[in-house]
Amino acid sequence: MEQTHPMVEVTNLKKYFKTKRGMLHAVDDVSFTIRKGETLGLVGESGCGKSTLGRVMIRLLEATGGEAKFWGEDILRYSAGKMKDMRRKVQIVFQDPYSSLNPRLSVSELIAEPLLVNRVYSSAAERNRKIAELMDTVGLARRLMNAYPHELDGGRRQRIGIARSLALSPEFIVLDEPVSALDVCIQAQILNLLNSLQKQFGYTYVFISHNLSVVKHVSDRIAVMYLGKIVELSDYKSLFVEPLHPYTQALLSAIPLPKFGKKRDRIILEGDVPSPIEPPEGCRFQGRCPYRQDVCKEKTPELRELEPGRFVACHFARTLVPASGK
Amino acid sequence: MEDKKLLLDIQDLSIHYVVESGTVHAVEHLNLSLAPGENLGFVGETGAGKTTTALGIMGLVPNPPGKVVNGKILFEGEDLLKKTEEQMRSIRGGKIAMIFQDPMTSLNPVITVDKQIAEMVLLHNNVTEQQALERAEEMLELVGIKRERARDFPHQFSGGMKQRVVIAIALACNPTLLIADEPTTALDVTIQAQVLELMHELRRKINTSLIMITHDLGIVAEMCDKVAIMYAGKVVEYAPTEALFNHPGHPYTEGLFNSIPDLDSDEEELKVIQGLMPDPTNLPSGCTFHPRCPYAVEACSKDVPPMVEIEPGHFVACPVRGKPYLHLGK
Ligand SMILES: Nc1ncnc2c1ncn2[C@@H]1O[C@H](COP(=O)(O)OP(=O)(O)OP(=O)(O)O)[C@@H](O)[C@H]1O
Numbered sequence: 001m002e003q004t005h006p007m008v009e010v011t012n013l014k015k016y017f018k019t020k021r022g023m024l025h026a027v028d029d030v031s032f033t034i035r036k037g038e039t040l041g042l043v044g045e046s047g048c049g050k051s052t053l054g055r056v057m058i059r060l061l062e063a064t065g066g067e068a069k070f071w072g073e074d075i076l077r078y079s080a081g082k083m084k085d086m087r088r089k090v091q092i093v094f095q096d097p098y099s100s101l102n103p104r105l106s107v108s109e110l111i112a113e114p115l116l117v118n119r120v121y122s123s124a125a126e127r128n129r130k131i132a133e134l135m136d137t138v139g140l141a142r143r144l145m146n147a148y149p150h151e152l153d154g155g156r157r158q159r160i161g162i163a164r165s166l167a168l169s170p171e172f173i174v175l176d177e178p179v180s181a182l183d184v185c186i187q188a189q190i191l192n193l194l195n196s197l198q199k200q201f202g203y204t205y206v207f208i209s210h211n212l213s214v215v216k217h218v219s220d221r222i223a224v225m226y227l228g229k230i231v232e233l234s235d236y237k238s239l240f241v242e243p244l245h246p247y248t249q250a251l252l253s254a255i256p257l258p259k260f261g262k263k264r265d266r267i268i269l270e271g272d273v274p275s276p277i278e279p280p281e282g283c284r285f286q287g288r289c290p291y292r293q294d295v296c297k298e299k300t301p302e303l304r305e306l307e308p309g310r311f312v313a314c315h316f317a318r319t320l321v322p323a324s325g326k
Numbered sequence: 327m328e329d330k331k332l333l334l335d336i337q338d339l340s341i342h343y344v345v346e347s348g349t350v351h352a353v354e355h356l357n358l359s360l361a362p363g364e365n366l367g368f369v370g371e372t373g374a375g376k377t378t379t380a381l382g383i384m385g386l387v388p389n390p391p392g393k394v395v396n397g398k399i400l401f402e403g404e405d406l407l408k409k410t411e412e413q414m415r416s417i418r419g420g421k422i423a424m425i426f427q428d429p430m431t432s433l434n435p436v437i438t439v440d441k442q443i444a445e446m447v448l449l450h451n452n453v454t455e456q457q458a459l460e461r462a463e464e465m466l467e468l469v470g471i472k473r474e475r476a477r478d479f480p481h482q483f484s485g486g487m488k489q490r491v492v493i494a495i496a497l498a499c500n501p502t503l504l505i506a507d508e509p510t511t512a513l514d515v516t517i518q519a520q521v522l523e524l525m526h527e528l529r530r531k532i533n534t535s536l537i538m539i540t541h542d543l544g545i546v547a548e549m550c551d552k553v554a555i556m557y558a559g560k561v562v563e564y565a566p567t568e569a570l571f572n573h574p575g576h577p578y579t580e581g582l583f584n585s586i587p588d589l590d591s592d593e594e595e596l597k598v599i600q601g602l603m604p605d606p607t608n609l610p611s612g613c614t615f616h617p618r619c620p621y622a623v624e625a626c627s628k629d630v631p632p633m634v635e636i637e638p639g640h641f642v643a644c645p646v647r648g649k650p651y652l653h654l655g656k
Pocket residue numbers: 017018019024025026044045046047048049050051052053210276
């Protein structure tokens with residue numbers, strides 16, 4: 001199919017945490033690829049493992065198992081030295097612009113930090129030129145160079161986070177809920193910024209969010225997570241037009257539309273997301289699925305390519321029948 | 327505007343917080359009204375003054391640093407600002423109830439949920455403890471929590487269930503007015519759908535007026551008959567939901583809509599509102615939106631724009647864009 005490797009190939013990636021009550025399966029056997037210059041959206045509800053996946057794949061957290069290949073090489077098996085070089089190319093922007101910045105550093109010091117740590121420039125003059133350039137790139141007025149994070153609003157703080165992640169000229173950036181803490185107007189400004197940076201520099205993004213309209217706006221393809229697993233992965237259009245997994249269907253139907261008189265049929269799910277600790281065999285969604293059958297309890301559905309480019313982990317995708325007794 | 331039929335009529339309300347860096351004009355000459363049985367969406371960005379307005383109605387503005395400096399809050403024709411603390415205590419949780427954003431802050435972690443509801447019932451009604459507990463179980467059932475969980479503690483519930491308990495407490499005394507401050511912001515979207523569905527259902531069963539504070543226009547479209555858009559301490563547009571969604575009149579409202587990615591279409595670039603919310607200790611002169619407004623003319627920085635009724639029930643505080651009947655040709 002493709003001549004070259006996709007830029008990123010994640011295979012059977014797992015991250016378990018030891019807890020008092022047993023193993024917590026935060027990310028459980030996920031596989032996907034990302035092409036260069038593409039944005040892969042990662043959606044799902046709180047605790048489904050989005051941030052953990054984002055961190056494990058770039059090795060900010062050590063994986064429990066699996067592979068994360070960048071340009072054909074599994075970085076999870078890199079030595080510390082090799083990983084350090086890799087760090088420059090692979091960056092992350094964190095969710096909370098309030099707690100992710102050191103409050104004692106000024107704006108210029110915050111942006112300088114990654115440059116200093118990696119000894120990119122030998123002279124202060126060169127470094128300062130780079131800082132000024134980065135501030136221009138992310139739309140921070142240069143007069144704010146000596147300001148401290150607490151003096152700035154959330155949008156500007158998020159711009160600092162983005163400038164820091166761009167400092168080492170990365171190629172791949174994990175954006176972990178970069179706009180979730182922001183008001184819609186500021187959110188729109190940051191989304192436009194991320195979009196124009198991608199166009200300008202050809203970045204490849206993983207964009208994590210629980211806001212489905214935002215994810216649809218930014219992504220080329222979208223992966224939907226539920227309890228540590230990817231349940232559906234597809235191009236953004238097909239996913240929104242015709243979701244195949246029962247969870248995706250419920251999730252999309254739950255979004256309140258900002259339009260008058262456009263209420264659709266909402267699928268109200270029963271109950272809550274179950275515990276990720278020692279999850280039982282079978283489909284993780286079966287406790288809440290309106291279409292579950294007996295086999296769903298026994299056999300875990302694999303993520304399979306049902307149609308070209310459309311992956312879904314459900315035994316009955318396209319042949320769903322309401323569960324009996326419903 | 328002495329309208330006897332109004333349940334709530336806020337006139338020229340100003341609430342300030344005096345802080346080190348100056349005086350925060352959290353609510354500034356705000357006018358707002360609500361008829362019985364109506365559901366009002368109260369929309370604005372962080373810091374617009376939504377919560378402060380709600381605290382004003384409840385008589386809960388923290389003083390110091392906060393103070394109601396001007397205005398009237400007429401509830402069933404009587405000014406709440408003239409009530410004693412004693413009188414307010416019996417109104418709060420009785421005729422007017424409020425749901426706060428974070429369910430955990432309004433629940434006591436060491437008391438079982440049935441007792442927390444019963445406490446509210448006892449405070450406002452002349453009943454025995456046994457009757458109050460019975461009412462508590464009824465309320466839990468109403469919000470979809472089984473009776474056998476009545477003696478559980480809050481931490482034994484999920485986020486969505488905790489918010490249901492909070493709703494049960496708020497509705498336990500059949501309030502005439504319910505103020506919900508971002509009741510689903512802390513919840514996941516499928517859980518939010520459950521809670522909104524519940525609120526819909528309750529609205530059919532209990533005839534309570536609702537002020538729904540939110541920044542989500544989707545929730546407004548779904549839940550509310552009327553909408554007030556708030557910017558920098560003031561209501562800049564007030565309209566029936568349909569009119570507001572189909573032909574918004576104020577440039578700020580228009581900007582809000584443009585900032586939301588549209589699920590039904592593909593747009594590359596979002597049309598953003600330039601700049602930031604103004605410093606609340608130093609609000610711009612004239613129309614407070616003028617430094618960010620693409621339609622601003624010279625007069626905008628001088629004159630405070632009055633609210634004008636551009637079509638029946640649709641008020642806009644912008645003489646440039648909100649011309650009477652501007653859109654009625656459509
Ligand atoms: N260090 C840790 N130790 C134990 N459990 C953890 C740890 N980090 C995360 N988890 C658990 O792993 C699961 C996935 O968490 P994660 O933070 O990846 O979710 P998320 O999808 O990013 O959620 P959110 O939308 O709330 O940010 C959760 O059950 C969480 O409690």
